[in-house]
Amino acid sequence: MSIRRRDFFGASLAGLGIAAAPGHLLAATLQKGFTHGVASGEPSANSIILWTRYVGGEQTSLTAEIAEDSEFGRVVARGEAIASAQTHHCAKLTLAGLVPNQWYYYRFRAPDGAFSVIGRTRTLPVGPTAAFRMAVMSCSNLPFGWFNAYAHAAKRDDIDLVIHLGDYLYEYEAGRYPKAQYALAGRTLDPLNETTTLDDYHRRYAVYRADADLQRLHQMFPMVTIWDDHEFANDAWRDGAENHTSKTEGRWDARKSAAKAAYAHWMPVSDAPYASYDIGDLATLIRLDTRIEGRDRQIDIAALLNGAADMGAMIRTLRTEIWPDPARTMLGHDQEDWLAAALKASTARGKRWQVLAQQVVMGSLFTPPEVSEWVAPASPPEVRAALEAALAIAKAGIPANMDAWDGYPAARERLLQSARAAEANLVVLAGDSHNGWASDLGGSTPAGVEFAVHSVTSPGFEAYFSAPPEKVASALVAASPGLKWADTAHRGYAHVTLTPDVVRCEWGFLDTVRQRSTALVVGAQASVTAGSNRLCLD
Numbered sequence: 231m232s233i234r235r236r237d238f239f240g241a242s243l244a245g246l247g248i249a250a251a252p253g254h255l256l257a258a259t260l261q262k263g264f265t266h267g268v269a270s271g272e273p274s275a276n277s278i279i280l281w282t283r284y285v286g287g288e289q290t291s292l293t294a295e296i297a298e299d300s301e302f303g304r305v306v307a308r309g310e311a312i313a314s315a316q317t318h319h320c321a322k323l324t325l326a327g328l329v330p331n332q333w334y335y336y337r338f339r340a341p342d343g344a345f346s347v348i349g350r351t352r353t354l355p356v357g358p359t360a361a362f363r364m365a366v367m368s369c370s371n372l373p374f375g376w377f378n379a380y381a382h383a384a385k386r387d388d389i390d391l392v393i394h395l396g397d398y399l400y401e402y403e404a405g406r407y408p409k410a411q412y413a414l415a416g417r418t419l420d421p422l423n424e425t426t427t428l429d430d431y432h433r434r435y436a437v438y439r440a441d442a443d444l445q446r447l448h449q450m451f452p453m454v455t456i457w458d459d460h461e462f463a464n465d466a467w468r469d470g471a472e473n474h475t476s477k478t479e480g481r482w483d484a485r486k487s488a489a490k491a492a493y494a495h496w497m498p499v500s501d502a503p504y505a506s507y508d509i510g511d512l513a514t515l516i517r518l519d520t521r522i523e524g525r526d527r528q529i530d531i532a533a534l535l536n537g538a539a540d541m542g543a544m545i546r547t548l549r550t551e552i553w554p555d556p557a558r559t560m561l562g563h564d565q566e567d568w569l570a571a572a573l574k575a576s577t578a579r580g581k582r583w584q585v586l587a588q589q590v591v592m593g594s595l596f597t598p599p600e601v602s603e604w605v606a607p608a609s610p611p612e613v614r615a616a617l618e619a620a621l622a623i624a625k626a627g628i629p630a631n632m633d634a635w636d637g638y639p640a641a642r643e644r645l646l647q648s649a650r651a652a653e654a655n656l657v658v659l660a661g662d663s664h665n666g667w668a669s670d671l672g673g674s675t676p677a678g679v680e681f682a683v684h685s686v687t688s689p690g691f692e693a694y695f696s697a698p699p700e701k702v703a704s705a706l707v708a709a710s711p712g713l714k715w716a717d718t719a720h721r722g723y724a725h726v727t728l729t730p731d732v733v734r735c736e737w738g739f740l741d742t743v744r745q746r747s748t749a750l751v752v753g754a755q756a757s758v759t760a761g762s763n764r765l766c767l768d
Contacts, residue, residue, distance in 0.1 A: 255372075270498050296351075373408055374687040376687070380686065381443040425489075457589075468522060513585050529637055569648060583728055586658045595706060650675065667680065667682035679758045722738040734756070
C-alpha cells in the first residue's frame with residue numbers, strides 16, 4: 231500500500247459527509263449525489279462486484295475504476311454502471327482481470343466529475359495459502375442499538391473478508407421489535423410501517439445503509455452476504471412467512487419479489503441464490519440459501535398441540551411421523567444436489583476445508599427442564615403456554631426451534647451424509663439465533679463442526695429469562711448432545727481464521743450496543759483440527 235491503512239481509513243471517511251455523523255440517518259437518505267458510500271462483494275481470484283448509490287436524474291452513467299494504489303496512479307480496470315430510479319439509484323458492476331490475493335482501491339465518478347468515497351477491497355488467493363481471516367456477523371436490528379460490531383471490525387488489520395449471515399435489516403413497523411420504549415433515540419426507521427412493497431424495502435435499506443459504521447465496514451472490506459428471514463418477513467419460507475398475512479398485505483410472491491429486488495439493488499451481490507468461492511488450496515466457501523429458495527413450511531408446534539384432543543398422541547405422531555418426514559426440505563432438492571456435488575468437487579480439487587456460510591443454527595438445541603424457573607411469574611400467558619409446549623416436546627426427544635435445522639432433521643442428515651461421502655472437513659457458520667454456540671455435528675459419526683455467531687444488536691436469551699446467563703448456557707449445553715459451548719448474554723461477532731491444519735473461531739463480546747463504543751473482548755475460542763471433525767474448546 232502506498233499509504234498507511236489508518237491514514238487511508240481516516241482520510242476516506244471525510245467523503246462520507248452527513249452519513250458519518252450519528253443521528254442523521256434519515257437526513258442522509260435525502261441527499262443528492264453519492265449518498266451511501268461504496269461497497270464490494272463476492273470476490274473471486276480475479277474479479278469483484280462494486281456498488282454505490284448516486285442520486286441525480288432519472289438515470290446516471292457512472293464510471294468505476296479500480297487501482298493498485300489509493301492515489302489511483304495505477305488504475306487496472308474501469309467499467310460503467312447505471313444508477314436509475316428503477317434501482318433506487320443504486321449502481322453496481324463486476325470488474326475482472328484482477329490479480330489474485332491483492333488489495334485494491336476503487337471509486338466511482340459521476341458525469342459532473344464528482345467522486346465517491348474511496349473503497350478498499352481484495353481478491354481471493356490461488357494456490358498454496360497459509361491463512362485466511364473472516365469476520366462473521368448476523369442480525370443487526372437498527373433501533374435496538376448502535377452497530378458497534380461493525381465499527382470494531384472496520385478498524386481491524388486482520389480481516390480478508392466479511393461474511394454477513396442475514397437479518398441485515400428488519401421488516402417490522404416502528405414500535406414493534408423493539409417496543410417504542412426500548413428503541414434507541416436517533417435510530418429512527420423509514421418507513422415507519424412494516425415493509426411490504428418495493429418502495430418500503432428500498433427505503434428501509436436506505437436508512438440502514440446510512441449508518442456510518444455499516445458504511446465504514448463496506449468501505450474497508452469485501453463482503454459475502456446471505457439474506458435470512460427479516461430481509462423478507464419473520465420466519466419466512468418458500469411460500470409464505472409467519473409475519474405475512476395475505477388478506478391485508480397482498481400476495482406473498484409479490485412481497486417476496488419486492489424484497490429480492492431491493493436486496494439485489496442495495497447489496498454488492500450477484501443474482502445467484504447460492505454459490506461457492508475458492509480460497510486458494512485452503513478452502514471452498516459455500517454460500518447457501520436455507521430460507522427462501524427451497525424451504526418447506528416450518529412445523530407449527532403450538533397449532534398442533536393446541537388443536538389436539540389428545541396431546542400425548544399428537545406428540546407421538548409429531549415424533550414418529552411429522553418431524554422426521556424425509557420429504558421435508560430446508561434447501562430444496564436442486565440445492566441439495568448442488569451442495570453434494572460442490573462438496574465432492576472441493577475435496578477432489580484438494581481444498582483442505584469446506585466452509586458453509588448459511589443462515590440458521592444446524593446443531594441441536596433442546597429445552598432444559600429448568601426453563602420453567604427462568605421466566606417471571608408475571609409473564610404473559612402465551613409465554614407460559616409456549617414454554618409448556620417446549621418442555622412437552624423436549625421430553626419426547628424433539629428439539630425446540632422448528633425454524634432452524636432442528637425442524638428438518640432428515641434434510642440435515644442428508645447434508646451431513648454428503649459431507650461424510652465427500653470426506654470433507656466441514657465447518658458450518660450460522661447466525662439467526664442472536665446467541666453464540668459451538669457444536670459438533672453428526673453424533674457418533676462425526677461430520678463437521680459449527681460456529682454460530684451472536685447478533686450485532688438484536689437481543690438474545692438474556693432479554694427473556696431472569697436466570698443468570700451462565701446458568702442458562704450451562705443448562706442448554708447439558709440438555710443438548712453435540713452442543714459444547716454457549717453464550718446467551720452478549721452481542722458481538724466472530725473472527726474465524728482458516729489455516730491448513732486448524733480453523734479457529736474467536737467470539738468477540740461487545741461492552742454495549744446502547745452507546746457508541748468499540749470496547750470488545752474475546753469471550754471464547756474454539757477450534758477444529760483437519761481430519762477430526764470435532765471441536766476443541768480453548
